Structures are given as C-alpha cells and as structure tokens.
Amino acid sequence: MTSLKVIGVGLGRTGTRSLQAALEELGFGPGYDMLRAFHNTHLYHLFQKLHEDEEDNSSLLQLLHGFSSTLSYPGCLFYEQLMEWNPDAKVILTVRDSPDLWVTSAQETIFSGNKKQSWLAWKIKRFIFSYMMASYVYWVMKIMVVVHGVDPNDPKTDLAQMYTDWNNRVIETVPAEKLLIFNVKEGWKPLCDFLGVPVPDTPFPRVNTEEQWKRRVGAKVSTNLRRAGLKLLLFVGFMSCILFFLFLKI
Structure with missing residues (x-):
C-alpha cells in the first residue's frame, strides 16, 4: 500500500x-502533486487507467509509491481511498479567503477555459492545454469531471459552487480530529501544532504564484509548439522529397 503521512485535500490554487x-521542510516529503507529473509525462498511462477503471487500485498505488504526502490533483480526488489505506495519515484542507478569490486565481491559471468566451475559443484552449501540454493533463481533467460532476473548464460551470461543495464534502467525510482547515497565510504555527512538530525559524514558503505558474506553463507550451512545428516541418520536407523523386520518374 502507500505510506502517506499527510493527505492534502484542497483543490489546486489554494x-x-x-x-x-x-x-517537505518539516520532514513530510517527498510530496506528490501535479508538478511532479508535469515532469513525468509517462504517468498519463496511470491516469488513463484511473479514469477507465475506478476499481483498479494498482495505478493509484504506482502513482504515489515512495511519497510521504500528496497535494492537489490528482491525489485529492481519491482522498477517501487514501484515508482507508493510510488510517494514521493527517488530512489538510487548504482554503482561500473566499470562494470568489479562488475562482479568480483558478480562472487565470488551471481552469482558464472557465472564463466567459466563445465556444470556439474554449475548444481551442482545451486543445492546447490538454493535448499540447501533456497527455496526462487530458486524463486528469477527465477524472475531475467524474469526481466533481461538472467540467471545471466549462464556462457554464459555477466554480465558486464547485469549490464550496468540495470543501463541504471534505468536512462532512473526514473526522474532525484528523482534519486541519488551513489557509497558508496563517503560516507555520497551526500547521506545526496539527502535525506535532516544532515551528521552524525560516519564513513560511510562498510558491507557485499566478505569475510563476503562467511563466512555467507558457514556457512549456512554447517548447511543445516548437517541437510540433519542427515535426511538421520534417514531415513536409519528407513528403516533398518523395513527391520530387516520383516526379523525376514520370
């Protein structure tokens, strides 16, 4: 089974x-989240298995093998299963100051397709984000739809309601003594008190701001577009050579 000590159940952008x-600074690492998968695109096969057969636990076990904590997607989607496997694990629900603040951040980053726009613009964004980024993103989004009951990237989806419903679901299903509802603005003390560890002398980390996220994703998209352009250029060149030799034979 897995050996998780902490299960993060907060949605992305919290x-x-x-x-x-x-x-990880407190000794509860390594932690698994979407960024780990971002650099290991072969894991999309596991995401595909998770989506196609929810009863097949082997893929989830492979996904989290060797990790002491899991945060955000895709782990949060399976938190109830992870709690069964790790009965002593602590559960942390990260939250923002309000649903509206979360929606603003999510629409600028992970769920940018949710903004009001034309149907065609939405489809183009979905193609770029799901296919040009990496195949695992496509499968994670499919799992999101199954778990949330709505597509977070659909402009018709009420993200504030989805966020609220998710938090309420967690609060209702996780025993209060195992759950910490945590805003990272609170800093070290509530987190360390909950985990039973000393408070570090270092500042609390502030990682993956909207600006950092956009720079990283923008670089990834640019790289993939360049690769796609090179492949297209090579294909066109190859076909041109074939046509040229065929023309010489005629």
Missing part, C-alpha cells in the same frame, strides 16, 4: 504548492 514545500 496554496497547495506552498504547503508541499512546507511539509
């Missing part, structure tokens, strides 16, 4: 990356 950095 300070999960900052919490992960804090947990």
Whole structure:
C-alpha cells in the first residue's frame, strides 16, 4: 500500500504548492502533486487507467509509491481511498479567503477555459492545454469531471459552487480530529501544532504564484509548439522529397 503521512485535500490554487514545500521542510516529503507529473509525462498511462477503471487500485498505488504526502490533483480526488489505506495519515484542507478569490486565481491559471468566451475559443484552449501540454493533463481533467460532476473548464460551470461543495464534502467525510482547515497565510504555527512538530525559524514558503505558474506553463507550451512545428516541418520536407523523386520518374 502507500505510506502517506499527510493527505492534502484542497483543490489546486489554494496554496497547495506552498504547503508541499512546507511539509517537505518539516520532514513530510517527498510530496506528490501535479508538478511532479508535469515532469513525468509517462504517468498519463496511470491516469488513463484511473479514469477507465475506478476499481483498479494498482495505478493509484504506482502513482504515489515512495511519497510521504500528496497535494492537489490528482491525489485529492481519491482522498477517501487514501484515508482507508493510510488510517494514521493527517488530512489538510487548504482554503482561500473566499470562494470568489479562488475562482479568480483558478480562472487565470488551471481552469482558464472557465472564463466567459466563445465556444470556439474554449475548444481551442482545451486543445492546447490538454493535448499540447501533456497527455496526462487530458486524463486528469477527465477524472475531475467524474469526481466533481461538472467540467471545471466549462464556462457554464459555477466554480465558486464547485469549490464550496468540495470543501463541504471534505468536512462532512473526514473526522474532525484528523482534519486541519488551513489557509497558508496563517503560516507555520497551526500547521506545526496539527502535525506535532516544532515551528521552524525560516519564513513560511510562498510558491507557485499566478505569475510563476503562467511563466512555467507558457514556457512549456512554447517548447511543445516548437517541437510540433519542427515535426511538421520534417514531415513536409519528407513528403516533398518523395513527391520530387516520383516526379523525376514520370
């Protein structure tokens, strides 16, 4: 089974990356989150299995093998299963000051397709984000739809309601003594008190701001677009050579 000590159940853009950095500094690492998958695109096969067969636990076990904590997607989507496997694990629900603040951040980053726009613009964004970024993103989004009951990137989806419903679900299903509702703005003390560890002398981490996220994703998209352009250029060149030799034979 897994060996998780901390299960993060907060949605993306609630300070999960900052919490992960804090947990690793406190000795609860390594932590798994979407950024780990971002640099290991072969893991999309596991995401695909998770989506296609929810009863197949092997893929989830492979995904989290060797990690002491999990944050954000995709782990939060399976928190109830993870709690069964790790009955002594602590559960942390990261939150923002308000649903509206979370929506603003999510629409600028992970759920940018949710903004009001034309149907065509939405489809183009979905293609770029799901296919040009990496295949695992496509499968994670499919799992999100199954778990949340709505597509977070659909402009028709009420993200504030989705956020509220998710938090309420967690609060209702996780025993109060195992759950910390945590805003990263609170800093070290509530987190360390909950985990039973000393408070570090270092500042609480602040990681993955909207600006940092956009720079990182923008660089990834640019790289993938350049690769796609090179492949297209090579293909066109190859086909041109074939047509040229065929023309010489005629």
